[in-house]
Amino acid sequence: MRFETKTAKAMPCRLLTCFTASVILLSACGEKKDKKPAPADAKKTAIPKVDAFIVQTRSFAESIEVPGTIIANESTEIQPEVSGRIISLNVAEGKYVTKGSLIAKLYDADLQAQLKKLQVQLQIANTNEERSAQLLRIQGISKADYDASLLNVNNIKADIDIIRTSIARTEIRAPFNGKLGLRNISPGAYISPGTIIAVINKVDQLKLDFTVPEKYTSQIKVNQLVQFKFEGSNKTYEARVMASESSVTETTRSLKVRAAIQSKDDVILPGAFAKVQLNFAPDPNAILIPTQAVVPQARGKKVILYKGGTASFVDVSTGVRDSSYIQITEGLKAGDTVVVTGLLSTRPDAKIGINKIINQ
Known part of the structure; x- marks a missing residue:
């Protein structure tokens, strides 16, 4: 009898314990059912954004500066x-x-x-x-x-x-x-025949000698006007091309050109160093892009194009450049979209997005 009484008293405690565990288990299951799976887009890496430049043609007059020397018309x-x-x-x-x-x-x-x-x-x-x-x-x-x-x-x-x-x-x-x-x-x-008594210069007409890189030789014409400056004067003088050498110098790959100085000024002395400015005929269809858009390579140069949301690396040939822009002679055409930022982190065929378009 005592045994039955203890068993009857213990039964309600066991039932209460089981009920509590069931409630906790159901609650946990309910919480798991309430949690929704994370969207697939959140697990993907964000597409990098870059700035771009749309290629356009425009008129561009190329000019270069080369060293020169003022010489006398005759000197001996x-x-x-x-x-x-x-x-x-x-x-x-x-x-x-x-x-x-x-x-x-x-x-x-x-x-x-x-x-x-x-x-x-x-x-x-x-x-x-x-x-x-x-x-x-x-x-x-x-x-x-x-x-x-x-x-x-x-x-x-x-x-x-x-x-x-x-x-x-x-x-x-x-x-x-x-x-x-x-x-x-x-x-x-x-004195002997090797002794120099003095030097005589015919200075009523002075000349200007300068060299032009091989790539510009076809743009040098007889009677073409060039401008020059020299130390000791802030004025800009003009000279007219007289003639050029019959061949390009092999060691320097440049052509020597001689011009007759148009101005007569006593401050211009034979032997003076001159900075010669050459202005060539403008190219109406020149392609210029920001300088930072060009990626130097071991063999040549490349730019990154934005094509349908991917990065495409293309080879280009360059011409003259200044502090902001560089001329592209081969590899690009009008309408191409060139990437100008994030060049080091962009890989070929990688997905990219446009942050903003830089105007020319």
């Missing part, structure tokens, strides 16, 4: 033809001289003495030749004897011409009208 170093001691020096430093002006005179007393000796011999030879001619007319001598006397006259005349030429070489004269530079010797100095 005044040097003697023979060795000797200077007895007279007439170098007016920094002054203009006319063609034929005597610059320097070398010692020629020995040559003058030889000339006088030959002149005396010529007088005697002429007298003998006249006598021989008279004797020949009366057949007093043979024709061979007369020819010998005439030959002697001609030989002495030739020797006199040689001496006079040697004397002329002792006189150093200006080869053309020009401006003398600084003299490098003093009176009494012994």
Whole structure:
């Protein structure tokens, strides 16, 4: 009897425990049923957004700056033809001289003495030749004897011409009208053919020499005007193309061009360094894109195009550039959409979106 009583009392506790567990279990199941699965889009990676540029053609005038040198129309170093001691020096430093002006005179007393000796011999030879001619007319001598006397006259005349030429070489004269530079010797100095007495420049017409890269050689024309500046002056001067070399220099792959300076200004000096500005004919259908849109590669250059929501890498050839834009000569056409941001993180054929369009 006692056993049954304890069992009857314990039954309600067990039932209560089971009921509580059932309620908790049902609640948990209800919570699991209430939770909805996360949408599939939330699990996908977000598509990166980039800025883009729409390619358009426009007129573009290309210009480049190249180094140049101002030169005189004529320039030469005044040097003697023979060795000797200077007895007279007439170098007016920094002054203009006319063609034929005597610059320097070398010692020629020995040559003058030889000339006088030959002149005396010529007088005697002429007298003998006249006598021989008279004797020949009366057949007093043979024709061979007369020819010998005439030959002697001609030989002495030739020797006199040689001496006079040697004397002329002792006189150093200006080869053309020009401006003398600084003299490098003093009176009494012994000079040789390698000695430079002074430099003379013909500065009434100055020229401009400059080099053009090989790719622009076809755009250089005779009579084309170019502009240049040089240190020491803020003015812009003009020069007209005269001629160019017949071939491109192999070492530098450039063409040497010569132009005649149109302005005459005393501040322009031969030998001065010049910055030459070349402006070429405009291209009405040039393609320009932002400079940062070009991706350098080990072999060539690429740009990223936006095509149907994906990134497409294409090879391009470039031309001139400035601080903002670069010219594309091959690889793009009008209407293409070029990616200009996020270039390092964009992979070929990757999905991308447009954040905004950058205007040209």
